[in-house]
Every structure is written in structure tokens, then in C-alpha cells.
Amino acid sequence: MAKITMREAISQALWEEMERDPGVFILGEEVGVWGGTYAVTKGFYEHFGEKRVRDTPIAEAAIVGAAIGAALTGLRPVAELMTINFAFSAMDHIVNEAAKLHYMFGGQMVLPLVIRTPGGGGRQLGATHSQTPDAIFAHFPGLKVVAPGTPADAKGLLKSAIRENNPILFIENATLYQMKGEVPDGEYLIPIGKSTVQRPGKHVTLVTYSKMLPVSMEACNSLAKEGIDVEVVDLRSLRPLDMDPVLESVRKTNRAVIVEEGWKSFGVGAEVASRIYEDAFDDLDAPVKRVAQLEVPLPYNRTLEKSAIPQTADVIRAVREVVQ
Amino acid sequence: MANLVNMPKLGFDMAEGTLIRWDKKVGDSITRGEVLAEIETDKATVEVQSTYDGVLAKLLVEEGQAVPVGDPIAWIVEPGEDVSALEAPVSGSPAPGEAVKETVASPESQPQLQSQQSSVITSGRVKVSPLARKIASERGISLQGVQGSGPGGRIVKRDLETLLDNLLSQDTKKEIRPLPSPNPLVDRSAIPADDVVKASRLRQAINRRMTSSKQQIPHFYVVHEYDFAPIMKLRSELNALLPDDQKISVNDFIIKAAAMALRFYPNLNASMQDDEIVRHGHVNIGVAVAVEGGLLTVVSKDADVKPLRLISSEVREMAARAREGKVRPEEIEGSTFSISNLGMFDVEEFSAIINPPEAAILAVGSVKQTPVVVNGELQAGTRLKATLSADHRITDGAEAAQFLQCMEDFLEQPMRLLL
Numbered sequence: 001m002a003k004i005t006m007r008e009a010i011s012q013a014l015w016e017e018m019e020r021d022p023g024v025f026i027l028g029e030e031v032g033v034w035g036g037t038y039a040v041t042k043g044f045y046e047h048f049g050e051k052r053v054r055d056t057p058i059a060e061a062a063i064v065g066a067a068i069g070a071a072l073t074g075l076r077p078v079a080e081l082m083t084i085n086f087a088f089s090a091m092d093h094i095v096n097e098a099a100k101l102h103y104m105f106g107g108q109m110v111l112p113l114v115i116r117t118p119g120g121g122g123r124q125l126g127a128t129h130s131q132t133p134d135a136i137f138a139h140f141p142g143l144k145v146v147a148p149g150t151p152a153d154a155k156g157l158l159k160s161a162i163r164e165n166n167p168i169l170f171i172e173n174a175t176l177y178q179m180k181g182e183v184p185d186g187e188y189l190i191p192i193g194k195s196t197v198q199r200p201g202k203h204v205t206l207v208t209y210s211k212m213l214p215v216s217m218e219a220c221n222s223l224a225k226e227g228i229d230v231e232v233v234d235l236r237s238l239r240p241l242d243m244d245p246v247l248e249s250v251r252k253t254n255r256a257v258i259v260e261e262g263w264k265s266f267g268v269g270a271e272v273a274s275r276i277y278e279d280a281f282d283d284l285d286a287p288v289k290r291v292a293q294l295e296v297p298l299p300y301n302r303t304l305e306k307s308a309i310p311q312t313a314d315v316i317r318a319v320r321e322v323v324q
Numbered sequence: 325m326a327n328l329v330n331m332p333k334l335g336f337d338m339a340e341g342t343l344i345r346w347d348k349k350v351g352d353s354i355t356r357g358e359v360l361a362e363i364e365t366d367k368a369t370v371e372v373q374s375t376y377d378g379v380l381a382k383l384l385v386e387e388g389q390a391v392p393v394g395d396p397i398a399w400i401v402e403p404g405e406d407v408s409a410l411e412a413p414v415s416g417s418p419a420p421g422e423a424v425k426e427t428v429a430s431p432e433s434q435p436q437l438q439s440q441q442s443s444v445i446t447s448g449r450v451k452v453s454p455l456a457r458k459i460a461s462e463r464g465i466s467l468q469g470v471q472g473s474g475p476g477g478r479i480v481k482r483d484l485e486t487l488l489d490n491l492l493s494q495d496t497k498k499e500i501r502p503l504p505s506p507n508p509l510v511d512r513s514a515i516p517a518d519d520v521v522k523a524s525r526l527r528q529a530i531n532r533r534m535t536s537s538k539q540q541i542p543h544f545y546v547v548h549e550y551d552f553a554p555i556m557k558l559r560s561e562l563n564a565l566l567p568d569d570q571k572i573s574v575n576d577f578i579i580k581a582a583a584m585a586l587r588f589y590p591n592l593n594a595s596m597q598d599d600e601i602v603r604h605g606h607v608n609i610g611v612a613v614a615v616e617g618g619l620l621t622v623v624s625k626d627a628d629v630k631p632l633r634l635i636s637s638e639v640r641e642m643a644a645r646a647r648e649g650k651v652r653p654e655e656i657e658g659s660t661f662s663i664s665n666l667g668m669f670d671v672e673e674f675s676a677i678i679n680p681p682e683a684a685i686l687a688v689g690s691v692k693q694t695p696v697v698v699n700g701e702l703q704a705g706t707r708l709k710a711t712l713s714a715d716h717r718i719t720d721g722a723e724a725a726q727f728l729q730c731m732e733d734f735l736e737q738p739m740r741l742l743l
Contacts, residue, residue: 254453254455254481281454282454282455282457282458283454283455283458284453284454284455285453285454285455285456285474285480285481286453286474286475286478286480321475324474324475
């Protein structure tokens, strides 16, 4: 067990899987000679060679399309999109091809494809490069959507994703690459589609994932000083959405807050809240509260951007309201 | 058409009633079931409800006036009807008691089992969390009147927890009797003089009835001891499922057991009338309730066929009204057997006087932990003693003893009371 960054944890997972299975290869913009926009694949090109670490044109549709073709022929591509905002250029391939081929051809082929891509705002990259459109992708049956919130989960989930025979969108968060955490050395697998309790508590259930996990954990530490004991459930994957730990927790605390970085309307919080109402209505002692991004294109201005994205103080306020 | 309202007969032996208060004035419109007046009888103050829809046209008696049973007290007419010709008494007027026949009873015509559950559904939405609603429904707590502490006055879980805590602590509170202030023995002037008070109507009635009962009915007494451990166990199991204001009392079980046993011993559910014994078709259990200055007997009608919970809730509600002097006529009439329970006052056993025209009364002592011998071994047991006072004109010792034994079958295998 070593304390490493999420960047290193992801890099480790990729490296180990490429060592383990010669069918695994990487393709994307600047992943090879440059070592990756976020330096996740630094040193891979030198070690694994140009056939397994392939630089591509700036053409997301081509990247995903080529990856789908490779997966259909039996390889295990890990495609990298520089940001999730560029995934819209490859939307048809992702949601119409990758998500549906196995189904539409009667299971004749499998698609062991992983698309890695960082999302999220907070780095003053402007409205088109700062989005958190996770819910859009999670809407499509046939596509798994995974989004880790700790370095250990990033490693364990990515290794499992690469070994899966289903297409997976693996959403990283650009502001979490520097986040450090204990990560097991060597073989470490976390099953896809399992939520987990990241912090036990008894007064209110906080459901979150990805970047909002550390934001929420910080809020919880502060709330603990007020005597509010928050239980944090990390979804880790949006599809499949594992509600069991959430419902179990809500049945214990009778209150819930959902924190996501993306917009509130039609979002992850809306989905989770609906399922709580459907399956745990009689256990609720207060309405479910959502914390989410303000309904605006994300501003470039640092102050405005910060005020649009949920911060620790927003989470604290919401939890206080729900335990009232 | 014009309808005449008469002084109702509110008990077997009621001869007259005093009209204490008119609740309606001449000219007021009145609907069936509305309270027309309050009447004091030997037993209680009761409200008389109208059995007609219409307008109160004429009052035939004044407040404070004593009126023989069956005499007319008022006219109720249809709106706009000519009232100038109305007089009292009018020939061809309804037979005495008819206007209020729902409240009239005689031993021959026992009252029908009526739904007396007050099923008032209060309107107005109560803001309550789903969880609190579930807890309330599980524990049988009424949410009306509960003060919500959540946002916007919403009732949440902690409000119900507080409520339950309070109820529990009230239950365990024991009243501490104040000691009389110590008077110096030497100061004889401090000893109060005799206090002479006029006996209340109720006291006078008790005087008459008890004297006549003890003089005219040849009482005999049979005592039986019951193993009450099974009842206590069942009761705690049942009450764990019930809210505090709906707990089943020890007496409720005894009412039910006596009622069921009476079905097998009709001579104890009977009345002596001249040379005839009337074995009543209904089993209506009178339950003695201590009230201000005396006691009243509220009646659990057809208790042999009523579920235990219904008996419990009815008796609780009727007893509460009896203590407030607001008991309804039908609630104190028609009993065919009585139970007097002094168990709450730590009583070993006692004997009661028969409540005429009934044939018997059961006097119930306290449930006590006591040493018992079981299979030759001494051990701690839970016991209750009950004494049956019976009318020797109607029944005999063997029958009375068998009746008490029959009650044992129910009390010591109390599941039978629930079947």
C-alpha cells in the first residue's frame, strides 16, 4: 500500500493491464510521444511502443470509431478523450454504436472497450470545456458509466473496466489527478456497479460521487463538529446504479442529501432522489435535498465559476437544512 | 307534522328525571342526533338527543323541573308549521317513550348492538413526514394535535419519540399523597366540627338501590382464585402492539371472560320478575366506575361477541364520560351482569352488592405475586381473586362455582378470548 496520486493510480492500472494482456492498447490525442495531456501515460510510449500507444488525429469520432472496430476484432482498446466535452463529437459512436452493437446483433460480438475521459469544472476553461455531462451518458442502456472519487477506487475500477466485455465510459475528474490516497500495490480489483459507504454516520445520508466526494467529506468533518454525523455513500458508477447501500443508509438515517457537480435538472440527484422516494418513502423524515451546479453555462470568471459549482459550504448548508 | 318529545326512560328503575338545561331555544332548528336538553337522573346527568328533524316549537317543562318518565317535554315541528294549536298533553299523542325510543330499554327488549365508536374523522391536512406517518400508524398514535417541530410545523420522527417518552413517563409517575399538617394534640379547638352535607341525588339513589338490594335479594358469595400469569403475559404482548391510550386493561380481559362464560350459565345473566326468571338474550356487562360522590355502571353491550379491543375502547370512553358527568343514556342502561374491580387499589378480595335487577355481580381484587404450590414445589405465582355475589332466588352455589370455573377456562387460556 502506497500513498499516491489519482494520476499515478490510473497510470498504474493501465500499466499493469497492458503488462498482463497484450490485447490492451491505448489510443488518443497526445497519449504517446507527449505522454498524455494530464501525463497519465507518461513513459508508456517508450515502454510499450507505438503500436500499443497510438497518437491519433484531433478527431474524437475517429478515436472512438477505431476503438469500437478494434474491440469488435478482439482487442481491448482504452481510448482517451482529452475532455468529456469532446465526447459530444463522438456521441453517435458512443451511444448509437458502442452502446447498442452487442444488443442489435443478437450478442454475436462483445465490445471490451474503455473510453477514459476527464470531466468537471473549476479550472477556468470556459463554458464549453468545463462541463459535467455524466448523466447524459448514464441515460443510455448498454453503456456503463464509472466515475471514481478516490485514487484506490480509480485503480481498482479501471482494472476491472479493462477486463470487462462491455463498453465503459470511465469519467475521471481533472481536478482530482493531484489528489493523494492509499492505493494497494499490484493486483487490485473493484467490481463495476457497486456503491460503497465511504464514511459511516447516523443522522443523514449523503449520496455523491467523483469530485464531490472529497468536497462532501470535507463538509462532513466540519458538520461533525456541530454534532451532525453524516453517512456518505459513494456511487462510483452511475450505470449500473447500485442503490442498495443508499437505501440501507436512508432506512437508518431517514434523511438524504445528494451532491453532484453537474446541473440539477434531469441529473444524477434527480435519479437517486426518485429512487429513494420510490423505494424508501415510508422511511423518510424529511424531503430529499439536492446540491448541484447552478443552471448556467459555467462562467470563465474564477469567482463566478466557483459560485456556480457546489462548494463545501453549500453541502454544509444543505445538510443542516435536511436535519432541521 | 308535529312530534312530541317525552322524558326518556334511562334505566330499568328510572321513574322521573329533572330537566337541568335546555340546549335549544324555541324557534331553533334541530336535526336528529343533536342535543336537545340535559337531564339528571338518579344515576347521572345525560344528554338527550332529538330523534326528529325540525324546529323546536314549544317547551312543555322548565329548567329544574322533575318530569315523570314518558311525560311530554317539548314539541318539534316542521319549519313553517302552525304551532298555535300545540298543547300538552294532547290526546292521541305518541305513547310515552316513543319519541326517544332509541334510548329506552326494558329487560324484555334489550337494546340492539349499536356502533358506538365515535368515528369522527377530523378534516384538515396534517403536515407529517412519511416516516412519522408510518410510526404513528404502527403505534396507533393520532397525529391530530401533535405539534410538529420540523420545517413549516411538519411532524417528524422526533416529535413522536418525544410524545411516546412523555406518555411513558406519565405512566410511571406515582402520585404522592400529602400528609395532613400535624395538629398539636393538646389544641382540641383545632379539631374540625362535624361536617353535615346534603346527600347528592346520586348518593340518594345509591342509598335506595343498595338498601333494597341487600334487603330483598338473598346474597351468597363464592370466591375463586385465578392463575393470572397467562393473562399478564398475553396482555404485555398485546399492549406492546398498542399505543399507550389504547392499552388493554386487566379488567377488559375479565369483562370478556365473564361475558363468554355467562353464555354457558344463563341463570347468572338473568332477572327475577315476580314469579318469572328472565334469562336475557343479550350479555351486557355493567362495569362499575367510581365518579365524583358515588359510582356509575357503564355497560359494555354484547360483550360476549365483541372483540376485546372494542370492549376496551368503549369502556375507556364511557368511563371517561361518566367521570365528566356526560355519560349518554344508552351507556348506563341495560346491563345484565356487573363487574366491580378494585384491583387498582391493592385489594386482596372483597364482596359486592348485586345491582338489581341483575342476578349476580363479580368483585375483582388485585393481581398479586404470591407463593403457590405447583406439583408439590413452592414457587412464585401470579394470582387474582374474584368473588361472585349471586341471587339465591335465581341460582345456587354449585352453579355459581361452575360459572367461576368456566371463567377460569378463559382466563387461564386467554387466547380463547381472542378467538
